[in-house]
Amino acid sequence: MSGWSAPTQDTLFVLNDVLKITESDLPGYDQLDEDIVQAVVEGMGKFCGEVLAPLNPVSDAQGCTRHEDGSVSTPEGFREAYAQLIESGWNTIAMPEEFGGQGMGHVLGTVFEEYMNSACASFMMYPGIVGGATSTIISAGSDALKEAYVEKIVSGEYLATMALTEGHAGTDLGLMRTKAQPQDDGSFAITGEKIFISGGEHDLTENIVHLVLAKLPDAPAGSRGISLFLVPKILPDGTRNAISCASIEHKMGLNGSATCVMNFDGATGWLLGKEHGGLAAMFIMMNAARLAVGVQGLAHAEHSYQRAAAYALERKQGRGMGERPDPSAAADSLLVHPDVRRMLMDARAFAEGFRALVLWTAMEIDRAHAGDREADALVSFLTPVIKAYGSDRGFETAVDMQQVLGGHGYVKEWGMEQIVRDARIAMIYEGANGVQALDLAGRKLAKDGGAVAMRFAALVEADLKDAPEWIAEPMARALGDTREAAGWMLENAGEDPNTLGAASYAFLEMIGVVAIGWMWVRMVAAVEARDDGFAEAKRITARHYAQSTLPLTSALRAKIEGGAQNLMALPEDAFLRA
Template identity: 85%
Template sequence: MSGWTAPTRDTLFVLNDVLNITDCDLPGYESLDEETVQAVVEGMGKFCADVLAPLNPVADAQGCTRHDDGSVTTPDGFRDAYDQLVESGWNTLASPEEYGGQGMGHVLGTVLEEYMNSACAGFMMYPGIVGGATSTIISAGSDELKSTYVEKIVSGEWLATMALTEGHAGTDLGLMRTKAQPQDDGSYSISGEKIFISGGEHDLTENIIHLVLARVPDAPVGSRGISLFLVPKILPDGTRNSLSCASIEHKMGLNGSATCVMNFDGAKGWLLGEENGGLAAMFIMMNAARLAVGVQGLAHAEHSYQRAANYALERKQGRGMGKRANPDDAADSLLVHPDVRRMLMDGRAFAEGFRALVLWTALQIDRAHGAATQEERKETDALVSFLTPVIKAYGSDRGFETAVEMQQVLGGHGYVKEWGMEQIVRDARIAMIYEGANGVQAMDLAGRKLAKDGGKVAMRFAAMVEDDLGAAPEWLAGPMHAALKDTTAAAQWMLENAAQDPDNLGAASYAFMQMIGVVAVGWMWVRMVQAVDGREDEFATAKRITARHYAQRTLPQTSALRARVEAGAENLMALPEDAFARA
């Protein structure tokens, strides 16, 4: 049975027909014509399918090995694949030209992220942090740190990590205990233990650059007292720094990724940004990571959909309830069964709609950095900030849910390793947890992004959606108007009731995040239907059918989600804490 193939046709449709990136005047887009875009997308797809995809089952079966000296060996084939990635130059596609990158824009870099995650999510965990890490060093680092580290990370000669989490302090970074003691030479001595560090130790590159949160002496309590430091595995003089991998976590999935407990024992590091200003510097990295996790959700959905669709095309099981094409056959294709089609259409509608959303958002990131006016850059950045928790949380939720539904298509075969589907389910589960659990993302959306400005950015988002509905066919515009009305009413309810009881905001936040996700993906379907207007070919017809499915089956969810928002917090908070324990 076939596994995964890069969905290049759909990607090119979004890039060329929906986003029109070849007509964009942003920096990095000058050299993009349809022929170049096609060559780049198809080249990335071929690399991921030929080099990375075969490693996926190997990575899951073997995992990583920590040796007695603290070194870590990645699964068979990873090191060679990484060397090929660096040699091909795909890893430098979206990095700044100033530091050796190709500067082709975040939107094409996002395509590569999707393909690499679909092909082998465990492998992607190693280079996946590079964009966020280099952006952080460029923004917050001294000229010396930038000149010493950024180009080597961009090139792939070195890799990087985020070393943020501690065992007693998960999302609550203000509780962290890692210490940073200033030294006479301007460096700091970093001591503490960090957990869940993806790629904390490995054999892909000689040097690994850790970005570590720690506290300087007399730092304020809480998150206002954390600082960010650059701590290399190998120091500039070639000596080994005082840090080590104490162990590798045994996880539910992503076995190819070395998730390390890292000990920093007086390791030498350098401050990024200002003392006690680590939170601001860290969020440059975290926001990039959160968008990347949303792309992982897309990748898991696409990969699992492809496996399920291929299985359904081949599998004969049961007889159709209506008129049968071949009455004498003992069984029909799975695709004669409406419920199998329901699951496949749900997965297809999410994957294609969410692909358009993440690529549209990637284009807005390029616009936030390169638009002609400061006002446009500021407004675009606010819109990206508003959508970031939605893309992370809704994307990873639906990516996992899609993988589970696609597993269901395979029946018992979906539960055994032979068919590869259960690995996708296990690999996808972590995306809902790391880089800020999805409930935290929902609170970020409700508390910071909605309430902070009285809903101004949310209203601008709604206005952008509304503007596109005028040209949409009624079968799509009608459900979209209803969904937008529900979402606007939910936002208004939250703003009005948060002051009365702050728990109302928390109780409503998750349902509100889901509503924005449903509407945002629906908006992309509006734009895709407009892009195929007047076309009657097979591709365009499939787009309209899939869009109609989304309009009929997904958009009505906002009505139930609105009811959840408006239920408030009173009953949710009514049980005393002790009542949650079973006698």
């Protein structure tokens, strides 16, 4: 049965025909034409398919090993694959040129992220934080820190981590206990324990640069007292810092990713940004990570869809209720059954629509980096949606695709249950999805009275004017539901402080449904003049999305307007049954 191959045709369609990146004058895009874009996309797909994809089952079966001296070994083949990654230069595709990158733009970097996550999600966990880490150091670090670390992280000589979480604190970073004691030479002694640190220790690079949240002795209480520090595993003089891996977690999935408990025992670090300004500096890194998690959701959906579609075509089970492809056959393929097609079409509609959305957002990030404030605001608005809706639907799609395989989806040899296990964490880390929904409703919507949300709606509405009626009408209804729900939330938020919290998750889902629908409107326009199999498949998939997914906004609006009263009515002790 087929595994995964890079969806290069669909990626190139989005880049060239929907986003038209070769016609853009954004920085870095001037070096792109369709031949270069095709060569880059196909080259990245070839690398991921040939080098990384074979490691996926190995990573799950072997996992990582912590040794008595605290060192950690990655699964068989990881070190060689990482060396090939660095040699290929694909890891530098979107990195800034002044620090040794190729500067081709975040949009092409996002393509590579999707392909790496689909091919081997555990492997991607090691270089996955590099973009956010380098952006943070460039933005908040001193010239000396930038000179010492950024170019080596960009090249892949060093890797990096986010060391934020503590066992007792979780999402509430203000409760952290890790301390930073100022030293006479301007450095800080970092002492504390961090948990859930992806790639906290490994054998891929000699040095690992930890970005660590800690509190100074005079820090204000809560999150206002957090500072951010750069703490390398190997100090500039070549000696080992006082950092150690106490253990690695035994997890549900992503077994090839070393998720470490890290001890900092007076480790030497340097301040990033201002004292007590760690939260602002951290969010540069965190927002990049959240967008990357959304891309993981896309990757899990695409990989599981490919496996399920191949299985459904090959598997003979039951007979079609209508005209059969071969009346003499004992059984037909699973694709004759409407319910199997329902699951596959739902998966296809999400994956292709969400791919367009994440690449559109990546292009908006490139606009924001070029100084476009409206683009920056739109990216900020959509970040929680891409993270949460993308990872929710990515996991749900993987489960549905597992269902297509029936019992074979539940056993290890077919690879589907690994995708389900690997996908589950995306809904939890980098800010659990309920937190993302609160961010969208409580901060992104409420803080400006809905101004950015209305700007987003106006962009969607503008593309509906020339769209075919069969997609324009359901999109207009969905957009209307979303506007009415947002207005209701803003109007009622002052009466009950729980209103926004109760409505937040349904509102995030509404924005996700509408945003992907918008991308389908744009894709339908991009194939309007085409009369080939690819274009017809796009139109059929768009019709399916319009008929099966866009109507969900009506139910979501009803949930939102139900308010918080019932959710909050049950006394706390009543949740524990006698």
